[in-house]
Amino acid sequence: MNTCQTITRCYADIKCEESQEQKICSDQKCEKLYFANQNISSCIGSFYDIVYHGNVSCVKELDYFSKNMKIRSEAYTSGKSCLMDIAKKNCMTSAIEYLNSNYERFLEIMTTPSDDRKCESLHDELMTMQCEPRLRDMFGDFTFTKIEIMQGHNVEIKVPEKCESWKQCMIDYSNYNATMLDSLDEACEILNRYIRTTTFDSCFAEISTNVDVTKYECIHYTPSNNSTPSMEFLNDMNCVKTVMKGECDPWALNDFDIGWYKLERERRIRG
Numbered sequence: 001m002n003t004c005q006t007i008t009r010c011y012a013d014i015k016c017e018e019s020q021e022q023k024i025c026s027d028q029k030c031e032k033l034y035f036a037n038q039n040i041s042s043c044i045g046s047f048y049d050i051v052y053h054g055n056v057s058c059v060k061e062l063d064y065f066s067k068n069m070k071i072r073s074e075a076y077t078s079g080k081s082c083l084m085d086i087a088k089k090n091c092m093t094s095a096i097e098y099l100n101s102n103y104e105r106f107l108e109i110m111t112t113p114s115d116d117r118k119c120e121s122l123h124d125e126l127m128t129m130q131c132e133p134r135l136r137d138m139f140g141d142f143t144f145t146k147i148e149i150m151q152g153h154n155v156e157i158k159v160p161e162k163c164e165s166w167k168q169c170m171i172d173y174s175n176y177n178a179t180m181l182d183s184l185d186e187a188c189e190i191l192n193r194y195i196r197t198t199t200f201d202s203c204f205a206e207i208s209t210n211v212d213v214t215k216y217e218c219i220h221y222t223p224s225n226n227s228t229p230s231m232e233f234l235n236d237m238n239c240v241k242t243v244m245k246g247e248c249d250p251w252a253l254n255d256f257d258i259g260w261y262k263l264e265r266e267r268r269i270r271g
Contacts, residue, residue, distance in 0.1 A: 028114070028120070028121045028122055031109075032122045032125060038094040038095060038098055039092035040094070040095045040098050040099075042091075042092075043087055043090070043091035043092065043096075044129065045132060046086075046090040047087065047090070048065075048130055048132065048133055049133045050086055051064050051065060052065075052130075052133035052134065056082070056085075058079065058081075058085070059082060059086075061079070061082075062074070063075050067172060067173070069111045069112070069113065072110065072111050073107065073110075073111040076106075077107065080103060083099070084100075109123050109126065110123070127173040127174065128174040131166060131169035131170050131173060134165055134166040134169050137162060138159060138162040138163055138191075141158055141162055145157055145158070145198075146198045146249070146251065159192065160188070160191075163188035166188075167184045167185070167188060170184055193206070193247070197244075197247065197248035197249050198249045199251070199252055199259075200244075200253075200258075200259025200260075201259065202252070203244050203247070203249070203253075204234075204240070204259070204263065206247065206248065207234075207240070207243050207244060207248070208231065211243060211247060215246065216233075216239070216242060216246065218233060218239035218242055219233045220232070220233070237260055240260070244256070
């Protein structure tokens with residue numbers, strides 16, 4: 001008997017309500033641990049990637065990602081052969097053996113929400129994993145867009161909408177709370193700001209119009225009802241560099257000296 005089974009049996013032998021609740025949580029933790037150790041979770045992650053990108057024709061015919069558990073059950077039931085074919089090509093032997101031997105239990109996990117909200121179930125974990133392909137897609141687009149902008153190419157910026165798509169996925173499929181939602185909003189805002197401020201020019205434009213002046217000691221600002229922050233700091237190279245470090249993508253500072261020299265030259269030309 002392994003440690004998980006020992007703990008679960010211990011809780012099962014104690015008949016009080018609290019102990020029985022702990023048994024439920026222990027069962028769920030043990031099953032999650034088993035899925036991780038047997039490479040089943042990573043196998044499902046690979047399957048999710050293929051479903052998200054539609055790389056295999058059979059995944060396009062069924063709604064494996066449905067929030068409706070009846071539709072989801074139909075997908076995993078009638079689409080079992082599709083999933084198994086993909087698993088055989090993308091998963092470890094231990095995961096394939098589990099799916100071959102325990103598909104009914106797997107189907108139950110994938111399509112039965114947990115009634116107990118005191119601990120996160122394996123179902124909850126696997127549902128949330130559906131958002132990971134969106135997250136990877138977003139960061140891939142973020143990296144590509146940064147490189148294109150740095151090379152001076154015009155490129156359609158899709159990061160904000162992809163970030164919103166990922167955030168909505170997390171809201172739809174995970175047990176999110178207000179704190180988590182704030183974190184998602186903050187993450188999207190940081191990515192959006194970084195993608196807007198990849199170069200010296202874009203960063204300078206950003207801090208010229210959108211900066212919290214109270215964050216930086218080098219920006220002289222006396223608050224009053226009618227006052228607006230002075231933009232004099234934009235003439236101070238050291239202050240601009242400090243603000244850029246706090247507000248922009250680090251790439252924007254790679255050629256700071258060159259960017260500042262060009263800016264000063266343009267200012268002199270304009271008189």
